Amino acid sequence: MTTDTVGRFERELEALEVGFTRVRAADASDAIETALEEPAVGVSLPFDGVSLPDSVRRAPTAGDLVDARTGVTPATFAIAEYGSVAIESRAAGDEPVSLYPERHVAVVAESDVVPDLSAGFDRLVPAFEDGEDSLVFATGRSATADMGGLVHGVHGPGEVHVIVLEDR
Amino acid sequence: MASNRQSNPSQREKAARIRHLMETEGDAIYAHASASNLRRTQTYAETDGIEALRTETRAIKEDAIERLPSLLETVREAVEENGGTVYLADDAADANAYIAEVVENATGGDGDGTDATGASDTPSVVKSKSMTTEEIDLNDALEREEIDVTETDLGEWVIQLADDTPSHIVGPAMHVSREEIADLLREEFDTDDPFDTPEALTRFARDKLGERIREADVGITGANFIAADTGTITLITNEGNARKTAVTPDTHVAVAGVEKIIPSIRDVEPFVDLIAKSATGQPISQYVTMLSPPTDSPTIDFDRPDEPIAGGGDRTDGESSDQTVGDDGGASDSDRDFHLVLLDNGRMEMREDDQLRETLYCIRCGACSNSCENFQSVGGHGFGGETYSGGIATGWEAGVHGQDAAAEFNDLCTGCTRCVDACPVKIDIPWINTVVRDRVNRDEASEPYDFLVDGLTPDAESGGIDLGKRFFGNIGTAAKLASATAPVSNWLSQADPVRAGLERTLGIDRRRDLPTFQRESLVDWFERRGGPETSRRRAQRANESGAGAALDREAVLYPDVYTNYVDTDRGKAAVRTLEALGIPVRVPALPESGRAPLSQGMVATADRQASELYAAVAEDLDAGRDLVVVEPSDLAAFKREYERLLPDRSAGRLAENSYEICEYVYGLLENGADAGVLRTGSGDDPVAYHSHCQQRTLDLEAPTTALLEQCGYAPRTTNAECCGMAGSFGYKQEYYELSMDVGDRLAGEVDGAERVLASGTSCGDQLETLLERSVPHPIELLAPR
Numbered sequence: 001m002t003t004d005t006v007g008r009f010e011r012e013l014e015a016l017e018v019g020f021t022r023v024r025a026a027d028a029s030d031a032i033e034t035a036l037e038e039p040a041v042g043v044s045l046p047f048d049g050v051s052l053p054d055s056v057r058r059a060p061t062a063g064d065l066v067d068a069r070t071g072v073t074p075a076t077f078a079i080a081e082y083g084s085v086a087i088e089s090r091a092a093g094d095e096p097v098s099l100y101p102e103r104h105v106a107v108v109a110e111s112d113v114v115p116d117l118s119a120g121f122d123r124l125v126p127a128f129e130d131g132e133d134s135l136v137f138a139t140g141r142s143a144t145a146d147m148g149g150l151v152h153g154v155h156g157p158g159e160v161h162v163i164v165l166e167d168r
Numbered sequence: 169m170a171s172n173r174q175s176n177p178s179q180r181e182k183a184a185r186i187r188h189l190m191e192t193e194g195d196a197i198y199a200h201a202s203a204s205n206l207r208r209t210q211t212y213a214e215t216d217g218i219e220a221l222r223t224e225t226r227a228i229k230e231d232a233i234e235r236l237p238s239l240l241e242t243v244r245e246a247v248e249e250n251g252g253t254v255y256l257a258d259d260a261a262d263a264n265a266y267i268a269e270v271v272e273n274a275t276g277g278d279g280d281g282t283d284a285t286g287a288s289d290t291p292s293v294v295k296s297k298s299m300t301t302e303e304i305d306l307n308d309a310l311e312r313e314e315i316d317v318t319e320t321d322l323g324e325w326v327i328q329l330a331d332d333t334p335s336h337i338v339g340p341a342m343h344v345s346r347e348e349i350a351d352l353l354r355e356e357f358d359t360d361d362p363f364d365t366p367e368a369l370t371r372f373a374r375d376k377l378g379e380r381i382r383e384a385d386v387g388i389t390g391a392n393f394i395a396a397d398t399g400t401i402t403l404i405t406n407e408g409n410a411r412k413t414a415v416t417p418d419t420h421v422a423v424a425g426v427e428k429i430i431p432s433i434r435d436v437e438p439f440v441d442l443i444a445k446s447a448t449g450q451p452i453s454q455y456v457t458m459l460s461p462p463t464d465s466p467t468i469d470f471d472r473p474d475e476p477i478a479g480g481g482d483r484t485d486g487e488s489s490d491q492t493v494g495d496d497g498g499a500s501d502s503d504r505d506f507h508l509v510l511l512d513n514g515r516m517e518m519r520e521d522d523q524l525r526e527t528l529y530c531i532r533c534g535a536c537s538n539s540c541e542n543f544q545s546v547g548g549h550g551f552g553g554e555t556y557s558g559g560i561a562t563g564w565e566a567g568v569h570g571q572d573a574a575a576e577f578n579d580l581c582t583g584c585t586r587c588v589d590a591c592p593v594k595i596d597i598p599w600i601n602t603v604v605r606d607r608v609n610r611d612e613a614s615e616p617y618d619f620l621v622d623g624l625t626p627d628a629e630s631g632g633i634d635l636g637k638r639f640f641g642n643i644g645t646a647a648k649l650a651s652a653t654a655p656v657s658n659w660l661s662q663a664d665p666v667r668a669g670l671e672r673t674l675g676i677d678r679r680r681d682l683p684t685f686q687r688e689s690l691v692d693w694f695e696r697r698g699g700p701e702t703s704r705r706r707a708q709r710a711n712e713s714g715a716g717a718a719l720d721r722e723a724v725l726y727p728d729v730y731t732n733y734v735d736t737d738r739g740k741a742a743v744r745t746l747e748a749l750g751i752p753v754r755v756p757a758l759p760e761s762g763r764a765p766l767s768q769g770m771v772a773t774a775d776r777q778a779s780e781l782y783a784a785v786a787e788d789l790d791a792g793r794d795l796v797v798v799e800p801s802d803l804a805a806f807k808r809e810y811e812r813l814l815p816d817r818s819a820g821r822l823a824e825n826s827y828e829i830c831e832y833v834y835g836l837l838e839n840g841a842d843a844g845v846l847r848t849g850s851g852d853d854p855v856a857y858h859s860h861c862q863q864r865t866l867d868l869e870a871p872t873t874a875l876l877e878q879c880g881y882a883p884r885t886t887n888a889e890c891c892g893m894a895g896s897f898g899y900k901q902e903y904y905e906l907s908m909d910v911g912d913r914l915a916g917e918v919d920g921a922e923r924v925l926a927s928g929t930s931c932g933d934q935l936e937t938l939l940e941r942s943v944p945h946p947i948e949l950l951a952p953r
Contacts, residue, residue, distance in 0.1 A: 154373075
């Protein structure tokens with residue numbers, strides 16, 4: 001999408017206190033490595049020329065998931081106006097990997113950063129009508145105000161970092 | 169029902185209960201609810217197209233409820249095609265029995281061999297927050313079947329541990345302080361942890377609840393929206409607990425009222441865009457989950473820590489740690505089980521009820537609670553029924569638990585209408601409260617008329633309405649009598665024995681100042697000074713001098729009960745102002761607007777008054793005269809409730825030709841009238857201005873502030889949504905202290921101001937009592953002497 005859209009996305013992420021890195025595909029692995037804290041688990045990334053760093057445990061076990069400090073997943077798309085990433089519940093385990101560890105690193109292609117919620121639904125609706133069965137818009141960090149003050153990191157991650165892959 | 173004579177003890181009990189809630193829970197509720205309300209207001213203001221969004225969601229809900237029977241079929245087909253099950257439950261018992269059976273089956277109770285892992289035999293359920301499961305008391309029902317239930321929303325969990333009930337639709341533990349939560353956890357878990365920060369409490373809760381989620385057999389969630397075409401449910405949370413609850417155990421039960429169904433997945437968008445804005449003022453919630461279960465996401469068996477969570481789906485390389493478990497094929501099979509339990513429990517009847525139907529559009533965001541001053545003082549334990557709380561609760565409780573459940577708290581809605589601007593789907597919540605109050609009135613056992621009020625109540629009501637309500641509903645008749653007999657009536661009303669009598673018979677709190685009635689009404693004053701002829705000459709002189717707008721218009725000033733009999737000064741100020749700006753005025757004796765009976769739930773009486781008023785002004789409207797109104801609550805009746813009481817054409821004509829006095833004067837200045845003939849300020853004279861609640865809902869605060877600015881003043885407006893007096897509310901014995909609590913907050917905002925103005929009679933009276941000084945209507949500040 002346009003530079004403006006990615007710029008908007010970056011500003012929203014900053015307001016949400018979510019980390020942001022923009023890299024070329026070739027440098028993505030290093031960027032992920034930098035963004036994560038070990039131990040890390042992840043699911044395969046469906047972007048050409050991008051692979052998880054070796055330190056990320058693929059095909060994690062239930063035990064890995066409990067022990068992991070970081071979970072790395074792709075985002076199917078992102079919504080600039082709200083700083084949201086769309087996480088698909090693939091059989092590989094994207095949903096638990098993005099949810100259980102304290103830190104979530106989401107990787108999204110620049111061309112998949114859409115300007116607004118409406119454009120997000122333009123992606124979502126045909127997919128669901130086609131049988132897609134789960135998508136989560138995750139915005140910022142898990143939060144609660146139920147314990148006498150605003151706290152981040154409740155059931156979901158308290159730290160989030162988004163890596164945007166530049167188009168070639 | 170208590171007889172009228174015995175109503176005082178129950179009023180005192182009610183007053184004591186409200187006092188207790190204000191003392192124990194009021195501070196915490198106020199802090200949270202008012203902050204959410206402020207954020208909601210700001211977010212609405214900052215969102216382009218918010219009105220279009222509200223209109224769109226409203227239209228989708230109207231359509232969905234209209235088509236509900238066929239959408240139920242659509243959703244059933246879609247969910248079944250996805251591989252899930254739909255159960256339509258008639259009532260709470262039906263739903264609870266079904267869910268208990270699902271849990272038993274999911275934990276091996278169906279005899280296909282129990283779990284070999286050696287886990288406890290007690291079935292365990294984790295839940296994410298759901299008001300619908302509160303409505304059916306699901307937790308109690310499951311516990312009776314010896315099923316362990318754990319709430320995973322932190323607020324709900326606190327409520328569960330404390331064996332308490334939610335005090336707010338969205339923030340169930342809003343009334344509990346951090347210290348109280350810390351005490352509760354120390355006692356419940358037998359620990360010395362000081363829990364001295366919210367972070368410490370949250371960490372502890374997360375760890376405890378994390379264990380329960382990992383061990384659970386079944387996850388139960390609600391559903392914020394259900395898209396019929398794809399069978400997709402939407403779950404909205406900030407904590408992430410609904411995500412974990414939905415996908416971690418292999419059985420997921422979603423429980424929702426049938427009204428949550430909307431036609432299509434496309435329709436989900438505007439609701440997702442709106443619900444967080446209205447609930448908490450966030451642009452969007454942290455997690456919006458849309459799922460058409462059963463999903464592809466792997467279930468996770470934490471009892472088998474060495475098993476890959478994805479059973480072969482993602483083994484891209486040499487990881488092969490799946491050899492340690494071999495008994496039943498691994499955890500990540502496609503054995504997910506999904507049940508959508510759709511609850512009727514009175515909703516299909518609500519759908520047939522022309523007055524309660526709107527309740528079904530509710531998306532349970534709590535904005536009506538947050539925007540309500542009374543709620544901010546007492547919370548949902550006072551302003552709420554068996555399950556639901558806040559303004560919309562009257563509709564829900566009447567619909568799902570029966571009218572008696574709504575009758576308990578329905579009077580706490582004063583009809584201020586601030587929730588109307590807050591509600592994301594534009595539900596006329598005050599009207600629902602009025603209608604249910606009317607129905608409750610009619611169900612009261614019929615009592616013989618009391619001699620004291622017999623002649624004072626020429627209403628159109630049947631049934632045994634509470635005497636106090638009947639008195640206030642007919643206040644115009646009493647005011648006329650009091651004016652005719654002033655000053656004797658004023659002396660009498662200050663006498664202790666009379667006040668005691670008024671308290672005993674009518675429930676009028678003796679601590680409240682009563683209005684002072686004027687012997688000469690505004691209408692009589694106007695006639696005495698020469699009537700319309702004199703007014704015409706004065707206006708003509710103004711036009712000739714160039715001060716007037718020379719608009720060839722004529723105004724009928726509406727002599728509402730208070731302006732006519734009590735606060736005649738503001739009526740006189742209005743007349744003088746209009747004349748000075750070139751507008752001839754008439755002040756005919758006109759019927760009451762119906763506002764007073766509406767506030768008491770006396771709809772038939774209001775209906776009759778609306779017809780009488782329209783008949784009385786029809787000729788003026790035909791003659792092209794403008795109806796100018798001083799009291800905002802009467803104008804609000806013309807512009808809002810008359811839509812429901814008069815034929816569309818009549819209501820439309822009256823609404824179009826009615827103006828709030830300052831709005832009208834501002835229009836005159838915009839059309840060339842000379843502000844110089846008014847009493848103008850120096851340019852930045854500070855004034856504190858409290859606009860009337862219903863005036864704000866009519867978007868008529870801005871014209872008054874613009875007028876004040878144009879006349880050389882610098883108005884600062886208040887944040888408090890309402891003064892707490894609300895017509896008769898603050899007079900009533902059981903609500904006097906609540907009224908003062910609300911009023912104190914408003915008074916605190918304007919206390920230091922040199923000059924304080926208010927547009928409503930009630931607001932002025934309340935502020936004058938609390939500030940112990942004069943609080944005039946803006947027109948009294950501006951009117952030429």
